[in-house]
Amino acid sequence: MSDHIAFDIGASSGRLVAARMTQGRLELQEIYRFANGFTDHNGHDFWNLEYLFQEILKGLQLAKEAGINECTLGIDTWAVDYVLLDGEGNRINEVYAYRDSRTKGAPERLHQLISRENVYAKTGIQELDFNTLYQLFVHDQEELSQAEQILMVPDYLYFRLSGRYMNEVTNASTMQLLNAAERDFDEDLLTIVNVRRGQFAKLTEPGEVLGELLPELVQKYMLPRCRLIVVPTHDTASAVIGVPADAERGWAYLSSGTWSLLGVERKEPLTRLDAMKANYTNEWGAYGTYRFLKNIMGLWMIQEVRKELDSKYTFAELAAIAEGVPAFRSLVPCNAGRFLNPGSMIEEIQSCCRESGQPVPESSGEIARCIFDSLALTYRDALQELKNLTGEQVEVLYIVGGGSNNKLLSQLTADLLKIEIQAGPSEATALGNIAVQMISIGQLKDLSEARSLIARSFPTKVYLPNPLEERDKVLSLWQELKTKFKKL
Secondary structure, X not given: OOOEEEEEEOOOEEEEEEEEEEOOEEEEEEEEEEEOOOEEEOOEEEEOHHHHHHHHHHHHHHHHHOOOOEEXXXXXXXXXXXXXXXXXXXXXXXXXXXXXHHHOOHHHHHOOOOOHHHHHHXXXXXXXXXXXXXXXXXXXXXXXXXXXXXXXXXXXXXXXXXXOOOEEHHHHHHHOOEEOOOOEEOHHHHHHOOOOHHHOOOEEOOOOEEEEOOHHHHXXXXXXXXXXXXXXXXXXXXHHHOOOOOOOOOEEEEEEOOOEEEEEEEOOOOOOHHHHHOOOEEEEOHHHOEEEEEEEOOOHHXXXXXXXXXXXXXXXXXXXXXXXXXXXXXXOOOOOHHHOOOOOHHHHHHHHHHHOOOOOOOOHHHHHHHHHHHHHHHXXXXXXXXXXXXXXXXXXXXXXXXXXXXXXXXXXXXXXHOOEEEEOOOOHHHHHHHHXXXXXXXXXXXXXXXXXXXXXXXXXXXXOOOOOOOHHHHHHHHHHHHHHHHHO
């Protein structure tokens, strides 16, 4: 098959991207884009999965109208959120969004039953309040007992298209329930959250052919014939496949979107105590790899600010306005829980600055500048930790995803980290999704050939570090503020 379709669905939007090889290069075409987001119902935040499924069908109809009659198809989404199904394959309830407040305090309660050190030694997954482990721990026990299947969000969407159950490994690993040594669900952790191994499907590796699109869907909605291929369903896992890395140089990646994920690709997990204390994670990747990375709050903060400003500015305009504002005037701890889902991101940023004795950002440009400066400093801390933990030399940092288009943030990162930045492609997630499809059907030989194709097809923008005036003073201020932030 010469046509390949990636459904890349994030927390704020989703899209259907089609790809085809033309004269030795990969060409992408965005056929359909749709909004996404969780909604509040009775004080809790839920995703609308039926809406997402209908948007997938609509996208496939548009693909056929665009001339795609048969193709391969892969789906990636965000991580950690799950779907409970009864014996008939019907959802038992709507799907909680990971930013829902129900898991507040859950880690502390769960770790009275098993230590943090034990959980990390088993799973290698960092502690985040919204990990599936903690979500299941606080889930209604009656609902859990009724569930015949527990699927992650992309697994469920594949099920609706194919009729087949699976738990794809890159997303399943984010549940904090998989034992890295045994490569399966950990029985001790399953017992603690009161679920059974039989409620989960077979662990499935990226590249497996799941089968054809259900004939009844093809006929009812007049869809193209699609061969469903299991891709890295965690969007970060697909994005890392899409990094156009030069294997001859030491490299790290920064997948920059709603979240910023900074890490390296490894063949073995790193589950030492110092890695746990630094809150690094070992998420499973495609082809036997591990993504040793740190989660950073990311562009969620500027997305929320833009929403509060009634989308008056584009993201590019906010970055341009921020560039005209004095640098490092106000800074915030991006990864603090207060920024996970505040009622007002602007007010939360202002309160944090006020409480820590800093100038309070008032204008749109000052608030945006505060976010970008704080993110770049957080990236610097994370990269230094990463190098200390792994002992690896990093010569170049690849920034992929939508954040790679932010020139101000990319240059700030180069300056503060004193490292070469290669920014792009912005569509790394869709490209990684598609690359696995192409490897699966033999159109590409392996991951190395896929990355070479991506590098050839989508040149990166290079940012070299410039001398940063008063850099030492800025870093000293940042250290002082981090001490203050811990006390807030």
